[in-house]
Amino acid sequence: MFENLINNPKDRIEAAKNEHQNMLNTFETKTYEGIPFGVIDGCIQGAYLAGHSFGTMYADKYGLFFIGTYNKSLGLEDFEWSSDVDEQGRAKSGPVFGSKQFVKCSSEEEFLRALKVVNSKLS
Numbered sequence: 001m002f003e004n005l006i007n008n009p010k011d012r013i014e015a016a017k018n019e020h021q022n023m024l025n026t027f028e029t030k031t032y033e034g035i036p037f038g039v040i041d042g043c044i045q046g047a048y049l050a051g052h053s054f055g056t057m058y059a060d061k062y063g064l065f066f067i068g069t070y071n072k073s074l075g076l077e078d079f080e081w082s083s084d085v086d087e088q089g090r091a092k093s094g095p096v097f098g099s100k101q102f103v104k105c106s107s108e109e110e111f112l113r114a115l116k117v118v119n120s121k122l123s
Contacts, residue, residue: 024050032056035115044068053122056115064092064104065111067118073100075121079114082106 005012023046027038036047036055044066047055054069067074077100081093084106092106105111 020049027055027057032112032115035119054118056111062104064106065108066096066102066104067111067114068102069118069122071101071122074103074114074118076100076103076114076117079117082110 005015023042026040026043026046027036029036031037036050036052039058039060043057044055048070053071054067054074057066059066084092086092093104093110096102096104103114105114
């Protein structure tokens with residue numbers, strides 16, 4: 001597709017605008033009262049583009065909730081994560097690859113506890 005856009009700046013701009021609008025439509029703020037939440041890959045980034053300092057997601061494929069930010073930290077360094085592990089022995093909760101900006105939660109209860117901290121620090 002991009003090969004078709006290389007020589008046409010107007011079409012590139014239009015494609016970028018369309019993609020921006022698509023990303024803005026990947027999340028909503030009703031499920032968790034004003035918190036940007038989605039179930040589509042890219043919804044957290046869509047929340048950033050819409051002006052939110054963090055975004056959240058449920059990934060049905062993994063059965064996990066995720067919270068992400070573009071800021072230095074979500075403020076969850078002292079958060080008490082569950083000890084749940086998946087069938088391969090990997091943690092189902094906590095920082096993803098040690099990140100302070102992207103975490104996973106094994107349950108909605110844990111997600112809501114983490115979200116309360118994040119919302120108080122980043123809103």
